[in-house]
C-alpha cells in the first residue's frame with residue numbers, strides 16, 4: 001500500500017509560513033519557541049500542563065470551515081502537531097498602535113505583579129476573546145482554569161478579562177484588525193483564513209524521520225491501521241496530554257510515533273437511534289459538550305476535568321485508552337453502559353468499557369489494535385444519574401475518588417442499578433456487591449446501610465499521597481449516602497416526575 005507523503009511541517013507564525021524539516025518529533029512547542037526561535041515570552045513553569053505559564057493559542061479550520069481558536073499548553077505539545085495550523089504566542093499580540101486590548105486591560109486592572117504568569121494569562125484570555133462574545137463570570141473562570149498566579153490574586157485578572165471587551169469597542173478604525181477584533185458570529189474573511197486554506201491544500205500525510213525517531217500522521221483510518229500493523233511497537237499519539245509528560249518528566253525516548261489527529265474520520269461525533277458515538281480524535285472539550293447535552297448531570301465533571309487548555313488538546317478516547325485507575329471519564333461512561341469500538345487492520349470488535357480493563361495498566365487491546373470510538377447508549381427517560389469527583393482543588397486536579405451511580409426505579413423498588421468508581425482499585429471498576437445489595441430493594445435507610453457495608457467487599461483501596469485507604473472507602477460510602485439523600489424521599493419523587501414530563 002502506498003500513500004502520498006511529505007516530510008515537511010507547515011504552519012504559520014506571525015504572518016510567516018514556517019517549513020520545518022529534520023526536527024525531533026518529540027520536540028515541544030515550548031522548547032522550539034524558546035530555544036530555537038528565541039521567542040521567550042512563553043514561559044516554562046512546570047513542564048507538565050499544570051501551571052499555564054506556557055499557554056499559546058492555535059487556530060485551525062473546524063468542520064464548517066470556520067476558524068477555531070484553542071488555548072493549549074506548549075510545554076507538552078509536540079511541534080509536528082502544529083502542522084496545518086496558525087500558532088499565536090504572546091509576541092503575536094503586538095500591534096502597531098500600542099497594546100492589544102487584552103494587554104491594556106491587564107495593565108489598567110493591575111493584573112500582574114512579578115509577571116511570570118502574565119503571558120500565559122494573556123494567551124488564555126486571547127483564546128476566550130476570539131471564541132466568546134460576552135462571557136459570563138463562570139466562562140471567564142473556566143477559560144483561566146489552567147493558569148496559576150502566585151502573587152497577583154485572581155480578581156484583577158478576571159476584571160481584566162471583563163474589561164478587554166470594552167477596550168475592543170473603543171478601538172479606532174485604524175486599530176481594528178483580525179488580531180484586535182473580538183469574537184463575532186460572522187467573522188470577516190481575514191488573512192488567517194487564507195493562510196489556513198493554503199495549509200489545508202497539503203493533503204499528503206506528514207512522515208518525518210529524524211535520527212532514530214519517526215513520526216507518521218496518517219490521513220485516513222485505513223492508513224492509520226496500516227501503519228499500526230507495520231509498526232506494532234509505535235506509540236499511538238492522540239492529544240499528548242499523557243504522552244507529553246512521558247517526555248518532559250520521565251525523559252522517555254519515543255522512537256516511532258503514530259499521530260491520529262489528522263484523520264478527519266476520527267474527529268467525528270455522531271448519533272444513531274441507540275447511541276452517541278465519539279471518535280478517537282475528538283478533543284475532551286467537544287466530547288464533554290456533547291455528553292452534557294445528553295446527560296446534563298455531567299456538567300460538573302466537565303468543568304472539573306483538568307483545565308480548558310488540557311481539554312482543548314486531550315481526547316476522551318485517550319482518557320479511556322490510557323486507562324488510569326484515577327481517570328475521570330470512565331466511572332460515568334461505565335454506568336451509562338458505554339462500549340468501545342476497537343479496530344485492528346480491517347477487523348473491528350466491540351467491547352463493554354468495563355471489560356476493556358483487565359488489571360492495572362492492562363487492557364484488552366491487541367498489538368496494532370486501537371480504540372476507534374466510544375459508544376454511549378442514549379439516555380432512557382427513567383435513568384437517574386449522579387457523578388461526583390472528589391479532589392483537593394475544584395479544577396486541574398486528579399481525583400482521590402470519582403463515583404458514578406445510574407439507577408432506574410420501578411413500583412417502589414430499585415429496578416436497575418450500576419455503580420462504578422475510580423480511585424478505589426487498580427482499574428476503574430463496578431461495585432458489583434453493592435449493586436446486588438440494592439437491586440430490587442426499597443430505597444430505604446436499611447438498604448443503604450447494607451449497601452455501604454457491601455462497598456467494603458467491592459474495594460480494598462490503596463493509600464497514596466492523594467488519600468489514605470480509609471479515607472477513600474469512607475468517602476465512597478458517604479457518596480453512596482449522598483446519592484440516597486438526593487434520590488430517595490420527596491426530592492426523588494419530584495425528579496422522577498420531571499423526567500416523565
Ligand SMILES: Cc1cc2nc3c(=O)[nH]c(=O)nc-3n(C[C@H](O)[C@H](O)[C@H](O)COP(=O)(O)OP(=O)(O)OC[C@H]3O[C@@H](n4cnc5c(N)ncnc54)[C@H](O)[C@@H]3O)c2cc1C
Pocket residue numbers: 048049050235236237238239240241242243244245260280284304305306307310313314315316317318319320321322326327328329369370371372396397398399
Ligand atoms: C495538567 C493535567 C491535568 C489532567 N487532569 C485530568 C483530570 O482531571 N482527569 C483525568 O481523567 N485526566 C486528567 N489528565 C490526563 C489526560 O489529560 C487525559 O488522560 C486525556 O484524556 C488523555 O488524552 P490524550 O488524547 O491527551 O492522550 P495521549 O496522551 O495522546 O495518549 C494517552 C495514552 O492513550 C493511548 N491512546 C490514545 N488514543 C488511543 C486510541 N485511540 N487507541 C488506543 N490507544 C490510544 C496512547 O497510546 C497513550 O498510551 C490530566 C493531564 C494533565 C497533563
Ligand code: FES
Pocket residue numbers: 043044045046047048049050051052053054055073074075076
Ligand atoms: S509550563 Fe506549566 S503548563 Fe506548561
Ligand code: FES
Pocket residue numbers: 111112113114115116117118148149150151152
Ligand atoms: S504575577 Fe507573579 S505569578 Fe502571577
